[in-house]
Amino acid sequence: MIKEDIFLESLKGLNYKYSSKKNHIKVKLGLGLICSIKKVDDSFKIDGYLTRWNFLTGLFKLNIDMASVYITFWTLVILGLYYKYNIPPFLSEFVLIIVFLWTLSWHVFYLTKFFSFKRMIETKLIS
Secondary structure (H helix, E strand, C coil), rough: HHHHHHHHHHHHCCCCCCEEEEEEEEEEEEEEEECCCCCCCCEEEEEEECCEEECCEEEECCCCHHHHHHHHHHHHHHHHHHHHHHCCCCHHHHHHHHHHHHHHHHHHHHHHHHHHHHHHHHHHHHH
């Protein structure tokens, strides 16, 4: 219990918004990214998910791992539509580059933010 108290105090010091229930803490990391920390027996389960209306998944609330599959699927669908309907090469290449850069940049942002926060949590709670 002491480690959880130290962790919650450090969250306050870092100005993270969080909600805490019995054995569950939800931390808002910004831009629709939530970190969920659940205490199961003597260990902690740390998950990240994207809320609705974020820059990657749009209308859907998805686990950060499922967001990768979701983005890959829609990128392939867009690519398939461009090849099926023979969009002029300049336009299709331009749109594909924009879609690719958009998804890549946000995906890297969310993954970096979540995994750096997860590493901080593991050092505070587990060590």
